[in-house]
Structures are given as structure tokens and as C-alpha cells.
Amino acid sequence: MVNLVYTELLKLRRAKMFVISLIGAAAAPIMVFIGYLDYKAKNPGKPVLFSDVWSDTNLYVTLLIGALLYGVITAYLFIREYTEDTIKNLLTIPVSRIGFIASKLVLLFFWIMILTFTSWGLILILGLLAQYEGLSAGVILQSLKEFFIGGSLLFLLSTPTMFVAFLFKNYVPTIIFTAVITMGNVAIANRDYKAIFPWSAVHVIAENSYVPTYPPLYSYVAILAATVIGLVATIAYFKKTDIH
Numbered sequence: 001m002v003n004l005v006y007t008e009l010l011k012l013r014r015a016k017m018f019v020i021s022l023i024g025a026a027a028a029p030i031m032v033f034i035g036y037l038d039y040k041a042k043n044p045g046k047p048v049l050f051s052d053v054w055s056d057t058n059l060y061v062t063l064l065i066g067a068l069l070y071g072v073i074t075a076y077l078f079i080r081e082y083t084e085d086t087i088k089n090l091l092t093i094p095v096s097r098i099g100f101i102a103s104k105l106v107l108l109f110f111w112i113m114i115l116t117f118t119s120w121g122l123i124l125i126l127g128l129l130a131q132y133e134g135l136s137a138g139v140i141l142q143s144l145k146e147f148f149i150g151g152s153l154l155f156l157l158s159t160p161t162m163f164v165a166f167l168f169k170n171y172v173p174t175i176i177f178t179a180v181i182t183m184g185n186v187a188i189a190n191r192d193y194k195a196i197f198p199w200s201a202v203h204v205i206a207e208n209s210y211v212p213t214y215p216p217l218y219s220y221v222a223i224l225a226a227t228v229i230g231l232v233a234t235i236a237y238f239k240k241t242d243i244h
Contacts, residue, residue, distance in 0.1 A: 024069045025115035028060035029122035049134040050127050054143035057123050062150045062203040063185040071161045071178030077104050078165045109155050116151030150206035159230030195219045198226040
């Protein structure tokens, strides 16, 4: 298992995808930063608070950019073994199929965390340059917690995307799948039932913005159900599929 993860890190080091993903992670904080520049220009007397900017950035990450970006990364990690024709060599070492999936998921988790906290860190840097107000230890810890929760839950929800990647072994269906999820997030962002759609429920949990209609348990169950179904379907399909 450790050797598999180490091998994945070596392959990632030589890949351009990591740098590209960092650029993608920078999109949310930069968009929010530009938005607040416009806000300050129109409201010169009103302060911009770090807590508000981090909250808005986490909204973009969890509902818009995260699902699509992390979905593309998930597809990249799994589909590249098929496109580069290396999977049959890996599985003859021998490597267990579950171990193969687990090593990919470990790398995916750390990759998502790096991108998540890249977004967080950029807001800190840009906010200091733009002289945002309200920076304190409490605000920093709270924002770190919200970003960590959001990133972790989006990682869990990578399993349905992983199944689509294994099923089609092609980037296009996987990207379409994550794009549909993103559009779903946008469509129900202002609806109460966003709390029971797994991918939008991530933001509800991360920001503790529950609605009376749907208790917190509903959001957790929705995410857990999607995660388990995606993981079980992936393992079942991958274990029975012949590798040529």
C-alpha cells in the first residue's frame, strides 16, 4: 500500500496536471477578490471582513469549482491507467484491486486538501494586501475548519465520479457528470432542498447553514449514501471486469 502511494506520488511529480489544478484552485479566491475590489470601489467607507471573504470563497469552492475540478482530478487519476495502458502491468505485479483503488484515494485526498488550502491561503495573502479587516485567531481557525470540512466531504463524494470513470474509461462522460452536478448545485443553491442534494449539502454542513425543513442528519445521510453507493459500485465493477 505504501509503495503504491509512493509510486502515485512519483507519477504525479512528472505530470503537469498538478500545476494545472493549482491554477484551477486559484480561480475561486481570485474571482472573490475581484468582486470585493468592485465592492470597495462602490462602498469606500465600508470594511471588508476576512470572515466574509473566506465564506464567499468556500461557497464558490464547494458549489461551483470544487465539484468540477476535483471530479476532473478523480478522472485523471483513474483513467490515465487505461489511456497509458499501465493498469494491466500494475495488476500483474501483483497488486490487489482494492489496494489499487485505496492508493488512488489516498493520493486524491491529499491532492484535494492541498488545493482546498491553496484557495484558503490565497485569500489570506490577497486580503493582507488589500487590507481586509477582522483577522483574528478565531476567524482563522473557523475558516480553516470550514474549508477542511468542505474539502473532506467533496473527497467522499468523489466515489460516484470514480465509478463513472471506471465505467466509461473516458474523460468526456466524467466531465459531463461533474458538470451536471455543478449545474444542479447552482439550480438549487437558494432552495431549502439543497440540504438533501449530496454535493450542495457539503456547503450546508461546512458553513453550518442548515434549514429548518431538513435537519442536519438529512445532509449527512445524503452524502454518506452517495459515497457508499459510489464506492461499492466501483469496487464491484472493477473486481469483475477483465483487464486486457
